[in-house]
Amino acid sequence: MGKRLYVILIALLSFSFIFESFSISVDAAETKTSAMNNPNKQTINKMLTEIALEYNVPPEIVKAIAEVESSWQQFKSAGEPLISDxxxxxxxxxxxxxxxDPERLKFDIEYNIRAGVDILRKNFNRRDLPAINEKNRNVLEHWYFAIMAYNGTKPVNSPVVQSTGKPNPEAYQEKVYDIIKDFSLTNVTRLKFSREDFQYNPDSDENIKFITKQFYFEGPFTKTKYSFHQGQKAETTADVYLRESPTTDSKGTTLKTGEVITITGPFQYEENVNKQNHFVWYPVQTETGKKGYIASSYLKYRFNDVPVGNYAEEAISYLYDCGLLNGIGDDQFGFGRKLTRYEAVLLLTRANHIDLSNRPDPGFVDINQSYPYYREIAAAVDEGYFKGLPGNIFDPNGTFTRGMMAEVLQRIYQFPELSGSFPFTDVPSGSWYADSIGRLYGAGITTGISPTKFGPENSLTREDFAVFLVRTINWKNAN
Incomplete structure (x- = not known):
């Protein structure tokens, strides 16, 4: 009996083990099936955003690509991985x-997003693709060719139609920028290319040959809306609702275009978990003390030290959006500070897209190749923009005067000769800056510090030069 009971017990235990093993495998299968459902839109928004920021890729671009590719879907309605033809x-x-890993790409949505973002990051660093300006990772337009390559550098994605030379709205990258506009509510500057920039056979599947390797566009450009931080000032880009909660479902009051606000904390995600908004929400406070949330789409960077309503604020904002100036750090423009000679060099070499490589040593005794802005100064001197000062020095930290400004801008932009005379009694006829001042006056770049005074020896402030530079750029574009 004992032996038979032992056998029975062993059999029962074996059956129990088999039953428990089956139960575990069923639970695992149920878990896998549950995991093969698409997360809610808030969760996907968060995943796309945080992985993009981790890889230093603008979230607007990652979200738009995911929208074009899959409408933010990892799985089909039946719980199967979404796999295209x-x-x-x-x-x-x-x-x-x-x-x-193909299997992880099918079943692990985070892994899939990371793979896509990694491909984008690698595309941005590719040397065989053309560059836009200085390739600023925070500028949406500068990712143009990295986005194209995500889908393929095939004739179908050419920026221009070869037969007409007109823009190709059906190109993959153009569709991505359309999504950024529609879902992130963020406009980007559409870049204008010519058919001479590319070579391809529209009837072939061979890759496009890029004739132009470096493109320069003036802008203004669109910077990612995910870099605002607490204590930083911004301004509204349109009439916008100041919401009570971080959702379009909440009530709000209207703020006018250009209203200055202060960011009071990190961005938050849309509260309604089922809304497929690509933007995020920033908690803010207005100058009058109102608090609430504004969609990231409607915020624009602003230097904290530029007074509201100042005559130079539009020029400063424009130059920042064009990528020509970055301030002095800590969200400060350096308002009221005297412009130095090296700062003038930086602005003008950027504005004119000067190549800094392979420039001869200017030979100044007060700077050498270890100086932080040596390459810019060497290029500016080699281009004929700047000259040294007595004693064979450049004096990079010296003040850039109004007379120097007139002479340098004239060397670069070649304003036409003044017809008639100018009213400035403090500009002696025959002085080294007289002709340049006359030409700037005739072109409408400057009207002087008073109706009869130009102030050629006066120091030039950073905001003054911003205004003069924008007027010069506008004159150049008009002529």
Whole structure:
């Protein structure tokens, strides 16, 4: 009996073990099936945003690509991985890419997003793709060719139609920028290319040959809306609601275009978990003390030290948006500070897209190749923009006077000769800056510090030069 009971007990235990094992496998299968459902829109928004920021890619671009590729879907309604006819997998539709696990791409949405963002990051660093200006990672327009390459540098994605030379709105990257406009509510500057920039056979599937490797556009450009931080000032770019909560479902009061606000904390995600808004919300406070939330789409960077309503604020904002000035740090423009000679060099070499490489040593005794802005100064001197001062010095920290400003701008932009005379009694005829001042006056760049005084020896402030530079750029574009 004892032996039979032992056998029975062993059998029962074995059956119990098999039953428990089956139960575990069922639970695992149920968990896997549950995981094969698409997360809510708030969760996807958060994943796309945080992974993009981790890889130093603008979230607007990552979200728009995910929208174009899959409408933010990792799985089909039946719980199966979303796989396109050409083999694209999941939310980012990663296709035929070595180095990524196909099974994880199918079932792990975070892994899929990381793979897509990693591909974008690699595209941005590719040397075989054209560059836009200085390739600022925070500027949405500068990712143009990295976005194109995500889908493929094929004739179908050419920025221009070869037969007409007109823009190609059906190009993949153009569709991505359309999504940024529609879902992030953020306009980008559409870049104008010519058919001479590219070579391809529209009837072939061979890659486009890029004739132009470096493009320069004046802007203004659109910087990512995810870099605002607590204590920083910004301004509204349109009439916008100041919401009570971080959702379009909440009530709000209207703020006018250009209203200055202060960011009071980190951004937050849309409260309604089912809304597919691509933007985020910033908690803010107005100058009058009102508090609430504003969609990131409607905020624009502003230097904290530029007075509201100042005559130079539009010029400063324009130059910042064009990527020509970055301030002096800590969200400060340096308002009221005297412009130095090296700062004038930086602004003018950027504004004119001067190549800094392979420039001869200017030979100044007060700077050498270890000086932080040596390359810019060497290039500016080599271009004939700047000259040294007595004693064979450049004096980079010296004040840039109004007379120097007139002479340098004339060297660069070649304003026409003044017809008639100017009213400035403090500009002696025959002085080294007289002709340049006359030409700037005739072109409408400056009207002097008074109706009869130009102030050629007066120091030039950073905001004054911003105004003069913008007027010069506008004159150049008009002529």
């Amino acid at each position: 050409d083999g694209g997998i999941g939310i980012m539709q990663v296709t035929n890419q070595s180095g990524y």
